[in-house]
Amino acid sequence: xxxxxxxxxxxxxxxxxxxxxLARACARPGCDLSAPELLxxxxxxxxxxxxIFDGPDLVAAGVSQVRQHGDGSRTCxxxxxxxxxxxxxxxxxxxxxxxxxxxxxxxxxxxGRPGWRRLLPxxxxxxxxxxxxxxxxxxx
Numbered sequence: 001x002x003x004x005x006x007x008x009x010x011x012x013x014x015x016x017x018x019x020x021x022l023a024r025a026c027a028r029p030g031c032d033l034s035a036p037e038l039l040x041x042x043x044x045x046x047x048x049x050x051x052i053f054d055g056p057d058l059v060a061a062g063v064s065q066v067r068q069h070g071d072g073s074r075t076c077x078x079x080x081x082x083x084x085x086x087x088x089x090x091x092x093x094x095x096x097x098x099x100x101x102x103x104x105x106x107x108x109x110x111x112g113r114p115g116w117r118r119l120l121p122x123x124x125x126x127x128x129x130x131x132x133x134x135x136x137x138x139x140x
Contacts, residue, residue, distance in 0.1 A: 001059075001088045003095040006042075006049040014049060015039055018061035021082030030111065030130025031080070038063045038080055052083060052092055059084045064096065066103050076100030078110035090119050101138045109135045 006014045023035040041047035042063060052060035060083025066076050078096065081089065093108070100108050111130045112120075123134040 001085070001092050002053050003092050003099075004051045004053060005099075006051055006061075008043075008045075011042060011049060014051060014058065014061070015042075017058055018049065018051070018083070021061055022063065022080050023082075025080040025082040032130070033079060041065065041079075047079060050096075052081075052085075052089060054085065054088075060086075060089060064100075066100065066105050073107075074103065074105040075107045075109055076103070076105040078108070081110075087119070093120070097136065097138055105138065107135055107137050109133065 019035050019039070022038055025031065026034050026038070038047065038049075042049045047063050047065040050062045050064055051058045052062065060081065062081035063079045064076055065079055066074055068074055076096065076099075097108055110133075111128060112132055112134055114132050116132065116134065117125045120134060123136045125132050125134050127133075
């Protein structure tokens with residue numbers, strides 16, 4: 001599995017494939033975003049659509065966003081992920097972490113399901129209203 005940021009020129013075509021996956025992710029309890037909102041974030045450059053490929057095939061997609069905080073720090077939020085082959089996605093987190101660090105983020109964060117704890121032992125996990133808040137501090 002490999003990640004690839006989707007260029008703005010390819011956004012419409014990739015979105016046609018990714019939208020059903022991301023809509024299902026957004027329909028889960030606790031999600032505060034919709035698929036149209038994710039598309040708007042990507043189309044306006046406030047977030048990035050990332051394809052997860054198995055060979056040449058797009059099998060999953062996610063939306064990430066680097067956020068700047070008042071103290072000057074930056075974090076990378078994975079806003080939604082959907083598609084096929086979920087167990088293999090955890091290996092793509094290393095690529096997300098590397099990309100986040102390259103953009104100056106000091107942490108990766110996302111909300112997920114309790115069962116993900118056993119798949120992500122290097123992430124801190126704390127209950128939150130929407131599920132489990134996963135965080136990992138990145139070394140610089």
